[in-house]
Amino acid sequence: MNRTIAMPTSVQIYFVYCLLTFIGLFAISSQLAAQQLKPGFDKEEFMEVLRINARFSETSEKAKLIPQPEDSRLLYRSPVMGLANLWQLWLMDERTAVLNTRGTTGESISWMANLYAAQVPAKGSLHIDTNFIFDYDLADHPQAAVHVGYLLSAAFLARDMLPKIDSCYKAGIRDFIVAGHSQGGGISYMLGAHFLNLQRNGILPADIRLKIYTSASPKPGNLYFAYDFEHQTAAGWHFNITNTEDWVPQTPFTVQTEADLPVVNPAPMLENTIRKQSFFKRLVFKTVYRKATKPSKKAVQRYHKYLGKFTAKNIKKQFPNFIEPPYATGNDYVRAGAQVVLYPDRSYMEKFKVPENNKDMMFHHSLPPYYYLLERYKW
Structure with a gap:
C-alpha cells in the first residue's frame, strides 16, 4: 500500500525555523547571563588574575613558582x-x-x-605636558584626597587603556577586571575610581560591569576617599587582598591632624573652652594643646616638602612641562575597600622562613607567598 508523504508547507517550515531560532537565542542568552562577571570575592577568578600578573610583574625566578594562566590569553602589552x-x-x-x-x-x-606621596584633592586636573592635561574626579566628598604618584601613573595608563576598552566593548565584551599587585594595586585604585566616574558621566557605557582587585597594595588616599570608593563598590565590586606579614600595605606612613576631621568636630569647642579660662590656665592649656598638635602638623609639612615639592622636581626632570599640583592639607592615609586578609599559619612560616641576614625586603610581598596563601584560603 502506497502512502503519500505530505510535504511541509512553507508556513510550517517558517514556524519550525522561528522555534529553533528562539530556542538557540534563548540558550545563548542564558549561557551569556550565566557567564556574566558577578560581584563578590571569587577565589578562582583572583588566582587567575595573579597568574596573569606573574607573567610580567614578577622576577623570572619567582614567576616560575606561579602556574601559567589557565583560561586566559594575552591580547595587548603596552609600551x-x-x-x-x-x-x-x-x-x-x-x-x-x-x-x-x-x-x-x-x-x-x-x-x-x-615616593611622590603627598596627597592631592580627589577632584581636579594634572598638567602633565603641553597637550596632556588629565582631568579626574575620583570622589564626591570635598575633603577626599589621593596619592599623587599613583594618580600621575594612572593618567598615563588610562590614556592608553580607554581605546582598548572601547575596542573590547565593540567586540561584545561587557565584563572588565582592573587589577594590580603592589604599586600596581595603588594605581588600580585610581584607575577603578576614574573609570567608575567616566561611567557615571556617560563617557563609558552604562552596561559595562567593572570589578577591581588590588593586592599587596599601599594605601591609596585618605579616609574620605576610602568612604567614597567603598560606597561606589559596596555591592562586592572591589577587594583588597593583603598578607599580614607584608609591610607594603602599611605604607605610606600616615599623619593625622585636626584638619582631617569633618567640619563638625570638637576642636573649635575645645579652643573656645580654653579661651574662657583664667590667664594662667589658658597659658597652660594652650601649651599642652600645641605640644599635642604641633608634631603632626610639622610632619605633614615635611611630607609636603620632601614627598611633594622635592620629588616633583625630579618628576619635572622626566617631564619638563609638568606643573606641580596644589597639595591637600593632610597626609592621613588609610586602607580602602573590602579587605581579604591572608593570615599565615605554621606551614606558611615554615615554607617562607626568613633566612638569617635576609636582605630581600620583598620576601613576604612578592607573588609566591600571596599565591600560596590564596590556595589555602577559605572564603
Missing part, C-alpha cells in the same frame, strides 16, 4: 610609559577583559611613583 608604568590586556574565559597593571620595577623613576 612602557609615564613613571616606568606598563599594563597588559588579557581575555579571561573568552568573555572578561583583564586590565592588569605592573608593580614597581628596579628603576629609580618607578620608585618615584611610590
Whole structure:
C-alpha cells in the first residue's frame, strides 16, 4: 500500500525555523547571563588574575613558582610609559577583559611613583605636558584626597587603556577586571575610581560591569576617599587582598591632624573652652594643646616638602612641562575597600622562613607567598 508523504508547507517550515531560532537565542542568552562577571570575592577568578600578573610583574625566578594562566590569553602589552608604568590586556574565559597593571620595577623613576606621596584633592586636573592635561574626579566628598604618584601613573595608563576598552566593548565584551599587585594595586585604585566616574558621566557605557582587585597594595588616599570608593563598590565590586606579614600595605606612613576631621568636630569647642579660662590656665592649656598638635602638623609639612615639592622636581626632570599640583592639607592615609586578609599559619612560616641576614625586603610581598596563601584560603 502506497502512502503519500505530505510535504511541509512553507508556513510550517517558517514556524519550525522561528522555534529553533528562539530556542538557540534563548540558550545563548542564558549561557551569556550565566557567564556574566558577578560581584563578590571569587577565589578562582583572583588566582587567575595573579597568574596573569606573574607573567610580567614578577622576577623570572619567582614567576616560575606561579602556574601559567589557565583560561586566559594575552591580547595587548603596552609600551612602557609615564613613571616606568606598563599594563597588559588579557581575555579571561573568552568573555572578561583583564586590565592588569605592573608593580614597581628596579628603576629609580618607578620608585618615584611610590615616593611622590603627598596627597592631592580627589577632584581636579594634572598638567602633565603641553597637550596632556588629565582631568579626574575620583570622589564626591570635598575633603577626599589621593596619592599623587599613583594618580600621575594612572593618567598615563588610562590614556592608553580607554581605546582598548572601547575596542573590547565593540567586540561584545561587557565584563572588565582592573587589577594590580603592589604599586600596581595603588594605581588600580585610581584607575577603578576614574573609570567608575567616566561611567557615571556617560563617557563609558552604562552596561559595562567593572570589578577591581588590588593586592599587596599601599594605601591609596585618605579616609574620605576610602568612604567614597567603598560606597561606589559596596555591592562586592572591589577587594583588597593583603598578607599580614607584608609591610607594603602599611605604607605610606600616615599623619593625622585636626584638619582631617569633618567640619563638625570638637576642636573649635575645645579652643573656645580654653579661651574662657583664667590667664594662667589658658597659658597652660594652650601649651599642652600645641605640644599635642604641633608634631603632626610639622610632619605633614615635611611630607609636603620632601614627598611633594622635592620629588616633583625630579618628576619635572622626566617631564619638563609638568606643573606641580596644589597639595591637600593632610597626609592621613588609610586602607580602602573590602579587605581579604591572608593570615599565615605554621606551614606558611615554615615554607617562607626568613633566612638569617635576609636582605630581600620583598620576601613576604612578592607573588609566591600571596599565591600560596590564596590556595589555602577559605572564603
